[in-house]
Amino acid sequence: DTGVSQDPRHKITKRGQNVTFRCDPISEHNRLYWYRQTLGQGPEFLTYFQNEAQLEKSRLLSDRFSAERPKGSFSTLEIQRTEQGDSAMYLCASSQRLSGYSTDTQYFGPGTRLTVL
């Protein structure tokens, strides 16, 4: 059984550089979520995909952030012109919509820890 995977696990970059993270969800999961977690805090929702459609974006997601999920499989999260405030753990989760249920359980990947110098 393959869980959610994320790559890279760690990324160190200089302020102003662009970075891209990848998330591979559990196979056959049609929902994919991105969260951000800063030190000592709980994760905060960033964005959500149902298949390839991005259906919701948090106001935390500034215009320097963009996320895609081509063909409804893996997803990428890109941050342009990184700032020191972007330093955080970026978590990806996936879930499978089940008929008869109004919600489903999100399974998380190991995260990508971003450090902006």
Place this chain on the structure above:
Amino acid sequence: AQKVTQAQTEISVVEKEDVTLDCVYETRDTTYYLFWYKQPPSGELVFLIRRNSFDEQNEISGRYSWNFQKSTSSFNFTITASQVVDSAVYFCALSEPLQGAQKLVFGQGTRLTINP
């Protein structure tokens, strides 16, 4: 908006002691879901339990048990006979509706340290 409060920032106990992690939530929704996740040092959030708002039965899974009380908006988590491997940060989360789905609103977490 949904809100989750985990007032205990850190808890430290000796192995084999019982420990309870508190979670208090706020919501205006009549239907909602509550979750607990464990985050070990490796960083991955591990799903522990999901409970819907219509089911107030307590749940027990091995050494873990959960007490859901709508009257006090609480969803507390108890570990019985704690072990060193239980050391982690534990998060309580509440569902909030999205377009066709739900996002999770997390508390700040409780760092649990079990000392040998």
